[in-house]
Amino acid sequence: xxxxxxxxxxxxxxxxxxxxxxxxxxxxxxxxxxxxxxxxxxxxxxxxxxxxxxxxxxxxxxxxxxxxxxxxxxxxxxxxxxxxxxxxxxxxxxxxxxxxxxxxxxxxxxxxxxxxxxxxxxxxxxxxxxxxxxxxxxxxxxxxxxxxxxxxxxxxxxxxxxxxxxxxxxxxxxxxxxxxxxxxxxxxxxxxxxxxxxxxxxxxxxxxxxxxxxxxxxxxxxxxxxxxxxxxxxxxxxxxxxxxxxxxxxxxxxxxxxxxxxxxxxxxxxxxxxxxxxxxxxxxxxxxxxxxxxxxxxxxxxxxxxxxxxxxxxxxxxxxxxxxxxxxxxxxxxxxxxxxxxxxxxxxxxxxxxxxxxxxxxxxxxxxxxxxxxxxxxxxxxxxxxxxxxxxxxxxxxxxxxxxxxxxxxxxxxxxxxxxxxxxxxxxxxxxxxxxxxxxxxxxxxxxxxxxxxxxxxxxxxxxxxxxxxxxxxxxxxxxxxxxxxxxxxxxxxxxxxxxxxxxxxxxxxxxxxxxxxxxxxxxxxxxxxxxxxxxxxxxxxxxxxxxxxxxxxxxxxxxxxxxxxxxxxxxxxxxxxxxxxxxxxxxxxxxxxxxxxxxxxxxxxxxxxxxxxxxxxxxxxxxxxxxxxxxxxxxxxxxxxxxxxxxxxxxxxxxxxxxxxxxxxxxxxxxxxxxxxxxxxxxxxxxxxxxxxxxxxxxxxxxxxxxxxxxxxxxxxxxxxxxxxxxxxxxxxxxxxxxxxxxxxxxxxxxxxxxxxxxxxxxxxxxxxxxxxxxxxxxxxxxxxxxxxxxxxxxxxxxxxxxxxxxxxxxxxxxxxxxxxxxxxxxxxxxxxxxxxxxxxxxxxxxxxxx
RNA sequence: GGGUGAUUAGCUCAUUUGGCUAGAGCGCCUCAUUGACGUUGAGGAGGUGACAGGUUCAAAUCCUGUAUCACCCACCA
Numbered sequence: 059x060x061x062x063x064x065x066x067x068x069x070x071x072x073x074x075x076x077x078x079x080x081x082x083x084x085x086x087x088x089x090x091x092x093x094x095x096x097x098x099x100x101x102x103x104x105x106x107x108x109x110x111x112x113x114x115x116x117x118x119x120x121x122x123x124x125x126x127x128x129x130x131x132x133x134x135x136x137x138x139x140x141x142x143x144x145x146x147x148x149x150x151x152x153x154x155x156x157x158x159x160x161x162x163x164x165x166x167x168x169x170x171x172x173x174x175x176x177x178x179x180x181x182x183x184x185x186x187x188x189x190x191x192x193x194x195x196x197x198x199x200x201x202x203x204x205x206x207x208x209x210x211x212x213x214x215x216x217x218x219x220x221x222x223x224x225x226x227x228x229x230x231x232x233x234x235x236x237x238x239x240x241x242x243x244x245x246x247x248x249x250x251x252x253x254x255x256x257x258x259x260x261x262x263x264x265x266x267x268x269x270x271x272x273x274x275x276x277x278x279x280x281x282x283x284x285x286x287x288x289x290x291x292x293x294x295x296x297x298x299x300x301x302x303x304x305x306x307x308x309x310x311x312x313x314x315x316x317x318x319x320x321x322x323x324x325x326x327x328x329x330x331x332x333x334x335x336x337x338x339x340x341x342x343x344x345x346x347x348x349x350x351x352x353x354x355x356x357x358x359x360x361x362x363x364x365x366x367x368x369x370x371x372x373x374x375x376x377x378x379x380x381x382x383x384x385x386x387x388x389x390x391x392x393x394x395x396x397x398x399x400x401x402x403x404x405x406x407x408x409x410x411x412x413x414x415x416x417x418x419x420x421x422x423x424x425x426x427x428x429x430x431x432x433x434x435x436x437x438x439x440x441x442x443x444x445x446x447x448x449x450x451x452x453x454x455x456x457x458x459x460x461x462x463x464x465x466x467x468x469x470x471x472x473x474x475x476x477x478x479x480x481x482x483x484x485x486x487x488x489x490x491x492x493x494x495x496x497x498x499x500x501x502x503x504x505x506x507x508x509x510x511x512x513x514x515x516x517x518x519x520x521x522x523x524x525x526x527x528x529x530x531x532x533x534x535x536x537x538x539x540x541x542x543x544x545x546x547x548x549x550x551x552x553x554x555x556x557x558x559x560x561x562x563x564x565x566x567x568x569x570x571x572x573x574x575x576x577x578x579x580x581x582x583x584x585x586x587x588x589x590x591x592x593x594x595x596x597x598x599x600x601x602x603x604x605x606x607x608x609x610x611x612x613x614x615x616x617x618x619x620x621x622x623x624x625x626x627x628x629x630x631x632x633x634x635x636x637x638x639x640x641x642x643x644x645x646x647x648x649x650x651x652x653x654x655x656x657x658x659x660x661x662x663x664x665x666x667x668x669x670x671x672x673x674x675x676x677x678x679x680x681x682x683x684x685x686x687x688x689x690x691x692x693x694x695x696x697x698x699x700x701x702x703x704x705x706x707x708x709x710x711x712x713x714x715x716x717x718x719x720x721x722x723x724x725x726x727x728x729x730x731x732x733x734x735x736x737x738x739x740x741x742x743x744x745x746x747x748x749x750x751x752x753x754x755x756x757x758x759x760x761x762x763x764x765x766x767x768x769x770x771x772x773x774x775x776x777x778x779x780x781x782x783x784x785x786x787x788x789x790x791x792x793x794x795x796x797x798x799x800x801x802x803x804x805x806x807x808x809x810x811x812x813x814x815x816x817x818x819x820x821x822x823x824x825x826x827x828x829x830x831x832x833x834x835x836x837x838x839x840x841x842x843x844x845x846x847x848x849x850x851x852x853x854x855x856x857x858x859x860x861x862x863x864x865x866x867x868x869x870x871x872x873x874x875x876x877x878x879x880x881x882x883x884x885x886x887x888x889x890x891x892x893x894x895x896x897x898x899x900x901x902x903x904x905x906x907x908x909x910x
Numbered sequence: 911g912g913g914u915g916a917u918u919a920g921c922u923c924a925u926u927u928g929g930c931u932a933g934a935g936c937g938c939c940u941c942a943u944u945g946a947c948g949u950u951g952a953g954g955a956g957g958u959g960a961c962a963g964g965u966u967c968a969a970a971u972c973c974u975g976u977a978u979c980a981c982c983c984a985c986c987a
Contacts, residue, residue, distance in 0.1 A: 064949070249984075256987085274987060287987095321986060329987050337985045399984080412985090448914065452983080547982085578922090580980090611935070612923045617915080618980080622922050624936040631949040642946035680926095687924070691934065706946080778953095785941075785953045813952090861931075873967030882929050882968090889930065 061644060061743060065637035067601030070739040075189050077738070083752045084135070084196045086533075090755070091130030096533035097123060098521050099195060100541040100549070101138035101203060101514075104177045105146040108187045110575040110583065110621060111542050113593035114613070116193045117606040118572060118686055119540050124194055124731035125681045126537075128756040134533055136521055137188060137195035139181055141204045143468035143510035144240070148405050150176055150467065151238075161466070166505065169466035174204075187594055192602045192734045194752065199529070201521045203514060204469070211520035212513035213472050213487045215560060220485050224421045227473075227483060231340045232460050234413040235403035236358030240464040241415060243509060244457060245548055248404045251397055258326065258392040259384060261286060261303040264311055270298060271391055273325030275398060276335075277384070278376040280305065281364040282353035283312055285331040287342055290316035292327050306389050307380065308365055315346050334414050352414050373411070417462040417506075418471060425555040426453040432554065432564055441570040441615040441684050445546055449554075452547055461509045468507030475502050511548055515556035518565035525561075536566040538684075543571040543616055570684050573618035575609070580620045591621055603733035604630035610732075613687045632694055633736050636729060639702055640740045643718045646709075656720035658762055661804070662708040663717050665770035667762030669700045670724055674759050677728055693728050701725060704774060711807045719746070724757040772831050773804050779830040780812035783837055787847050791815035795823050798833035826903070829854075829896050841907075848907045855900040858893050865890035 078084060086094070097119050102112050119135055127133040150173050151161055161169060181202075188195060201208065219225040232241035257277045260269040270286055283305055288295040299316045319342055320329050333343025334350040343350055353364045360368045360376045367383075368376050384390040401410035430453045432438065433446050440446035462471065470489035476482035477493075477500040484501060488494055494501050513520075518539070522530040535557075539550065550569060557565030576582055577589040584590065597605045608626025613619065647653060658664045673696045680689035701721060709718060723746070730737040730751055741751040784792060793816045794801075794808070801808065805817040823836035826844055865886055868874055875883060 061946090063947075245983095272987080276987085319986090324986060331987095336987080338987075339985090341985085398986085401985095442915095444914070448982080451913075455983080544982095574981090580922095608935095614924070617923090620922065622936080624922075627949080628935050631947095634947065634949045638947035638950090640946085645946070683926075685926080688926095691924080695934085702946085703951080707951095710945095781952060782954090788941095857931095864931095868967085871967055875967080877967050878929070885930055 061637065061641045061740075063638075063641075065601075065634050065736060065739075067603065067633075067735060068598075071190070071192075071602055071735045074735050074738050074742070075192065077742075077750065078194065078752055079197070081750060081753075083750060084194045085198065086127075086132040086134040086196065087753075088132045089130040089753065093126075093129070093131035094532055094537070095123065095126035095131045095133040096136070096536045097134070097538050097540060098136045098518055098536060099138060099193070100539075100545075101140035101201070101517070102184055103142035103145050104139040104180055104184070104202070105142060105149045106180065106184075108184050108191075108593060110591060110593050110609075111572075112187075113191060113596075113605065114572050114575055114609050115540060115542070116188065116191045117610050118570065118613075119538075120191075120193050120606075120734070121610065121686055121689075121731040122538065122540070122681065122684070124734060124752065125678075125756070127194070127752070128727065128730065128754065130755065132532070134199070134529075135193065135195045136199045136201065137185075137193070137197065138201040138517075138521065139184070139203065140514065141177065141202070141467065141510070143507065144238075144246075144405070144463060144465060145510075146173060146177060147465045147467045148238070166466040173467045190594060190597050190602060192606065194734070199521070203510070203517075207523060208513055208516070208520050209469050211516045211524065211560075212469050212508060215512075215516055215556065216472060216508075217485050218560070219420060224424065225418060226421065227416060227418055229414055229416045230419065230460075231334075231337050231412040232415045232417055232462075233401065233410045234356065234415065235406065235408050236356065236411055237406050237408040238403065238465070239356065241413075241417060241460055241462060242403070242410070243460050243511075246404055247401045247410050249399045250402055252400045253395065253397055254400070256325065256394040256396045257381065257384075257390060258394075259306070259330075260389045260391055261306065261330075262389075263298065264302045264304050267301075270295065270303060270314065270328050271326045272328045272330040274330055275396070276377070277380045278360070278368075278373055279332040279335045279353065280330055280380065281308060281360070281368060281376075282332045282334050282351040283310075283330045284333060284343065284348040284351060285312050285346065286314045287317045287320050287329045287331050288314065288327060289320040289322045290318065292320075292322045295328060306387065307368075307383060315342075315348075317342050317345065335412055337412055340412075350414055354411055354413065356413060356415070358411065373409070417460050418473070418504075420459040420461060422456045422459050422555070425559055426456045428558045429453050429551070429554045432558060437564050438554070438566065439568045441568065445543065445569070445571055445616060449546060449551055452551060453555075459509075461512045462504075462506040463509055464506055466507070468510065469513055471504045471506050471508055473504045475504065476500075477502060511552055514549060515552035516560060518553055518557060519561055534561070535564050538568040538570055539566040540570040540572070543573055546571060568684065571616050572613065573616055576618055576620045578620055578623070596623075596626060600626050600630045601633060601735070603633050603736045607632065607690060607732050610686050611690055615684065632698065633733060635698055635702060636725070636733070636736060637740065639697070639706065639725070640722060640744065642706060643722050644744060646713055646715055646718055650715045653719060654714075654716040656714075656716040656760075658717060658766070659714055660708070660712060661766045661770040661773070662705060662712075662807070663714050664762045664764075664766035665774075666701065666705040666717070666721060667760045668764055668767040669696060670721065670757075671759050671762060673728065674724070674757050678756070681731070690732050693732065697725055697729065707811055708770075708807055711810050720760070724760075726751060727754060727757045769800055772800070772833070773808065775830040776801070776828060776833070776835060777808060777812040779828050780808075780814065780837065783826065783847075784813065786850060787839065787843055789837075789839065789843070793818065793838040794835060795820045795825065795838050796833065796835040797821060797823065798835060801833055801835055827899055829899055832895075844903075845907055848904070851900060851904050851907070855897065855904055858897045858900060862890065862893045862897060865893065 123133050123135040233247045234241050254275050256273050256275055258271050258273050260271050262269045298314050302311045302313050305312050331339045331342055333340045333348050334352040351363050353361055355361045358372055360371045362369055430450055433450050472487040472489050473483050474486050474494055492503050518536050519534050522534050524530045553565050604626055607629035611625045658667055677689045677693055726737045726741055738751045791813055794814050795818055802819055825839045826837040828835040868886055
């Protein structure tokens with residue numbers, strides 16, 4: 059079939075993907091090689107469209123997997139979807155609001171099943187987006203984070219940790235978002251610098267001997283104060299320690315205590331202590347056995363623990379009321395404006411309230427310890443490596459992890475509380491029941507669900523059917539985990555800890571972290587800014603292959619990068635170039651009849667093969683090293699600069715059909731991981747093979763004669779020089795004189811490619827002697843014309859002389875000769891020799907024109 | 911407050927353990943008009959590698975310091 063003039067992605071992509079799927083090409087299978095390669099796709103949230111980050115993730119992972127598949131390894135790219143507990147919950151709540159409803163209108167069970175259906179609708183959506191991106195994922199292994207095996211693994215992790223004493227339930231301060239009504243892990247809280255006030259409040263001593271002034275940014279919490287603390291070394295307050303103050307606005311009497319935590323230089327050096335609403339105060343409270351009075355409830359309103367006049371006010375109103383009452387009572391001595399860091403909900407921006415709540419916590423110390431030693435021993439390779447060091451630092455400061463979430467959407471925590479003994483908890487996975495009876499006693503299920511990250515921490519092996527699955531035996535640890543650098547802490551860190559804990563092994567051998575894709579101006583993409591670029595739009599506009607190559611081009615691990623459409627356009631043009639190379643070769647073959655075997659004959663043939671050799675070796679090693687952009691770059695330039703611009707052009711003088719075909723086959727293979735649709739489409743249209751390109755073998759390295767190749771390189775340089783001279787002197791089809799067998803042999807090639815009028819062999823040259831070759835070749839032009847070029851000649855000579863001086867000074871340096879490697883020194887010597895020859899020729903010409 | 915990264919051509923970015931004349935894409939200038947491709951071909955211009963020191967025969971690369979930007983972490987009331 060005749061190929062059309064330009065490549066039309068829309069015409070092929072859907073059908074090609076179906077071809078791969080129908081042929082089970084994505085199912086891992088060894089082909090003449092017993093290696094394995096495995097990546098699990100970071101499961102996208104099942105609540106919307108794929109974004110740019112997914113495009114990059116899938117692009118990178120698919121390139122790696124397709125390469126290893128073609129190498130013959132059993133290669134698995136396992137797809138999945140994330141129920142994304144809290145994230146989806148937020149999306150669904152907005153959805154409810156649009157319908158004029160709220161979460162309070164439904165029971166938890168109702169909500170759960172509604173969201174289940176909501177998510178199910180979206181799953182099809184992004185599965186088709188995976189297909190559009192060309193991701194060669196094994197759909198038969200598709201895993202959803204609420205699949206039975208994942209839930210079961212979450213329970214067994216929980217149970218094991220429970221049994222090992224790593225899970226504990228405690229009434230501790232949690233980061234609570236009063237808007238969403240749930241607690242968070244520390245990592246889910248963002249700190250923002252905000253303008254606020256520092257209020258100075260006088261607390262009168264009970265014995266009437268004076269007062270102590272405390273400074274606070276949150277005066278409303280004074281209603282829950284249970285002490286005032288000062289530094290034990292602070293002389294100002296030495297006599298007050300042990301006394302009590304009468305807490306204003308309340309009728310309570312609270313002690314003045316001494317604690318090292320207090321910084322004497324900040325504020326007044328005296329701190330009000332509210333153990334129920336401040337993490338530091340909580341710790342001081344623990345040390346001094348202070349009562350914890352919760353004056354702010356989970357609804358964000360003042361509780362009945364506070365005086366009647368404040369009850370039911372929200373935090374802001376309560377603050378105003380407290381300040382105004384204190385002012386009236388003349389207890390407010392000073393107010394300062396300050397800028398300080400305030401914790402906010404990462405999703406809605408509500409100020410986080412540290413509130414007391416009974417939650418499940420994981421003691422992360424022992425888990426982090428193992429992870430640290432694995433990372434220090436470099437058992438996992440990181441791209442870029444500095445993320446490894448960063449992660450170690452993170453583990454070292456890691457605090458216990460609150461895994462309870464007060465939302466309906468998630469995996470229920472398999473723990474039940476004794477109805478008669480609130481401190482007695484048992485593990486049981488009958489979570490569908492609200493109550494169970496064990497040994498004749500009634501137990502109530504914990505209404506909370508797990509933090510999503512708790513279950514996804516086991517993703518690398520839960521997806522592989524740990525502990526007995528064949529996949530686990532074959533593919534674990536994963537070859538690589540490729541994901542965004544932004545989830546190094548929330549996800550990667552925990553997968554490593556959990557993997558080591560549950561399986562005793564690292565979960566993956568390599569971690570490749572890509573940076574954020576920003577908008578064209580380097581701004582973070584976000585819905586609120588309205589600068590989100592949809593990858594699928596770009597796929598539709600430029601084709602999937604162009605998008606993939608454009609987005610990985612210039613990509614380097616760990617670095618953020620703006621979306622650059624010019625790169626996608628460049629890649630689109632490259633697709634078209636490939637397409638037209640195929641068209642040309644197809645035309646050649648159509649007119650050729652019998653196709654000979656791919657034996658190199660001409661010097662161009664040998665040259666092309668040595669370039670191909672070099673490329674195959676280089677691109678393979680770059681791909682093994684996760685240097686995708688550089689691999690793409692080297693293939694791109696071989697195809698365009700070497701194969702199309704030189705080999706194909708040369709073949710117009712004398713074609714070696716067998717080698718053209720071989721070259722194209724090799725190119726299609728090398729390009730396949732990057733441009734899977736296009737290359738498979740060409741492969742199919744050409745109909746040279748019954749097998750699919752996706753499962754064909756990665757090219758082997760061809761044999762070629764290097765000395766023949768060098769001859770072509772010389773001719774190539776000669777041609778380039780003639781082109782340069784023609785351009786500079788505005789010559790039209792100049793003639794060439796030479797006394798060289800090589801030039802004689804290649805005179806047709808030179809005539810065509812250098813746009814020469816006539817080539818003639820002669821004993822005596824005239825005109826301009828070419829400098830790029832050792833062969834004696836002259837551009838046959840008059841001195842008149844050449845004189846117009848004198849200025850350029852002088853500049854060239856100067857440049858060459860500068861180089862010579864440079865080389866000479868290097869070679870006269872004793873240290874250089876003694877310490878630099880021989881190869882480097884020899885290179886310098888031959889460069890010097892070359893430059894000297896060139897200088898001689900140039901100076902002769904310059905002299906000729908200076909004297910005339 | 912602590913940490914990490916960045917700073918290279920007009921723009922966006924590469925450059926594996928220090929070693930040829932620091933590269934690419936896009937943009938720019940000049941030319942080519944059609945027999946694979948104008949989503950093309952040929953030629954070209956353009957860089958004190960942020961700045962200041964240091965180590966080395968040799969530094970964009972290693973070290974120290976400075977500046978600017980970005981991100982991450984952090985319980986100073």
